[in-house]
Amino acid sequence: GAGVSQSPRYxxxxxGQDVALRCDPISGHVSLFWYQxxxxxxxxxxxxxxxxxxxxxSGLPSDRFFAERPEGSVSTLKIQRTQQExxxxxxxxxxxxxxxxxxxGSGTQLSVL
Amino acid sequence: xxxxxxxxxxxSVQEGRISILNCDYTNSMFDYFLWYKKYxxxxxxxxxxxxxxKDKNEDGxxxxxxxxxxxHLSLHIVPSQPGDSAVYFCAASEGTxxxxxxxxTRLKVLA
Numbered sequence: 001g002a003g004v005s006q007s008p009r010y011x012x013x014x015x016g017q018d019v020a021l022r023c024d025p026i027s028g029h030v031s032l033f034w035y036q037x038x039x040x041x042x043x044x045x046x047x048x049x050x051x052x053x054x055x056x057x058s059g060l061p062s063d064r065f066f067a068e069r070p071e072g073s074v075s076t077l078k079i080q081r082t083q084q085e086x087x088x089x090x091x092x093x094x095x096x097x098x099x100x101x102x103x104x105g106s107g108t109q110l111s112v113l
Numbered sequence: 114x115x116x117x118x119x120x121x122x123x124x125s126v127q128e129g130r131i132s133i134l135n136c137d138y139t140n141s142m143f144d145y146f147l148w149y150k151k152y153x154x155x156x157x158x159x160x161x162x163x164x165x166x167k168d169k170n171e172d173g174x175x176x177x178x179x180x181x182x183x184x185h186l187s188l189h190i191v192p193s194q195p196g197d198s199a200v201y202f203c204a205a206s207e208g209t210x211x212x213x214x215x216x217x218t219r220l221k222v223l224a
Binding site: 004031033035040041042043044045048055056058091093098100101102103104105106107 | 117119145147149154155156157158159162202204206209210211212213214215216217
């Protein structure tokens with residue numbers, strides 16, 4: 001595709017609700033990243049995939065956060081039992097393997113009420 | 114404990130002049146440094162990078178300088194243009210994938 005696509009663009013959830021955020025990376029990009037950006041902060045690393053393998057999930061804030069990329073392309077970030085502190089923009093990025101040039105999507109803005 | 118710091122939240126520069134954005138880091142093991150630009154409602158866009166074996170990298174109007182002894186890097190934009198108005202993030206990594214971002218500097222270029 002032309003770029004990294006994320007959906008939905010905006011998501012409002014009630015506290016306790018489960019949400020799923022989707023990322024379509026650039027075709028052929030092996031590496032895929034999820035970042036969380038709180039208001040006024042820089043993006044914070046959540047997790048990294050190389051193809052379908054999740055090589056690093058050290059940034060996931062709690063066991064309520066789960067990410068998958070089962071076929072090595074589309075990825076889903078799932079947040080269970082959402083809390084107010086989960087409100088943030090969730091950014092997905094992809095890149096060619098070992099490249100420092102990450103291509104970011106526009107993000108999903110999650111608001112938990 | 115922030116490993117990558119951008120101490121200036123905002124900067125205003127006249128069109129045509131030089132913009133200098135600064136970034137400090139604490140981890141001496143970082144070996145790749147990057148600058149990203151972000152417009153409102155868009156994701157960050159890669160601008161320029163530098164590895165720890167270099168002290169300067171240039172790409173058109175953008176130059177990044179790295180001072181390893183001071184653990185400091187800077188981005189120079191010459192000449193600055195109104196379209197450069199955006200939030201600029203510096204990022205650093207130890208290895209090839211786990212990039213740590215600063216909090217950003219909002220640049221405003223005045224016409």
